[in-house]
Amino acid sequence: MTGSIEARFRTSFQGGFSLDVDLDLPATGVTALFGHSGSGKTTTLRCIAGLNRAEGTLRVDGETWQDARYFLPVHRRSLAYVFQEASLFPHLSVRQNLDYGARRIPAGERRIEFGQAVDWLGLSALLDRRPTNLSGGERQRVAVARALLTSPRLLLMDEPLSALDHQSKKEILPYLEYLRDALSIPILYVTHSPDEVARLADHLVVLEAGRVLADGPLTETLARLDLPIRQDEDAGVALEARVVERDARWHLMRVAFPGGSLWIRDHGEEIGRNVRMRVLARDVSLALERHEESSILNILPATVTGSVPTDHPAVVLTQIRLGAPGSNLAPPANQNENPAWILNGTTPLISRLTARSSEALALAPGKQVWAHIKTAAVLD
């Protein structure tokens, strides 16, 4: 794949850490850089910003910012950087802080106008306030708006929520989701929060010890069984689905995605809207039969694609693919799978089950199964 950001860097520090990454990242949406502390996330962003002078190549949208003979200095790189703590001018009002961002760009080159940034980040009621009178979440919203007013071609965010409490994170996330969908520029977003990855990312890069362990679309990468991101109790997959049907009597809505669809609690979105959902491995069980008498509403045909042990010998994680080509399970009789409600393609899920069940069902790659999905949550 040739993305809009091609970044290859090699650098090492006294103390032993070395970074060696080779990334092709998409032109739009949020790419999360995820990894444990010290894996090289911030160093990668700093290399992109030109704050660290690594060996390598950087091309953004076809324009070379760095190669063996050339190094575009930091201040000439069309990017904005949002840090953990908003660094606003305390003696200026919110409006003046925002103007400061906008002033750096000649009027003819502005791609994002003042009013638009204020709207996107919900700042109109705060414009005359001083940063010291704002909450941490509000300050971060101002910092993001100020960054956007520099009309960057690339937005870098380094753990922008990690200094905020739970409530402030909850309040700011919808703004970031909105930006992800509204902006036509790529956002590189450093985090070590799996929740933020699931909510915000479209593309996921996993770093470990300065190397790229994985680099791919969100759902596929979260479903990989060989990455540290899946280690904890909350292993699962995040996916984008479309609301296709509503059952008003039972307060349910059906959401469709490549290879399947699910009935979930009605969340109020209109038909045709996209929602982001998480399906946790512990909510997916596997069976060789479609248990019609089960209380479980969502039973989908799938194919086993892999399995790994976990930290506990009783438990394994199994990867399946919904709607896998070649599935020879009979289509469900009644309520579930009208082909019109399934988008083309396949979706991977992870199931958490006991090693005993896995052996009893003789689960192995290629085996056709029924996935019983107990619950799936819309992320908000």
Ligand SMILES: Nc1ncnc2c1ncn2[C@@H]1O[C@H](COP(=O)(O)OP(=O)(O)OP(=O)(O)O)[C@@H](O)[C@H]1O
């Ligand atoms: N200027 C420097 N000189 C020496 N070592 C450095 C320098 N900058 C970073 N390092 C080291 O490089 C490694 C990677 O650091 P980096 O900040 O990129 O990690 P990170 O994944 O962003 O971590 P965190 O999640 O804790 O922010 C760390 O071991 C760090 O100590």
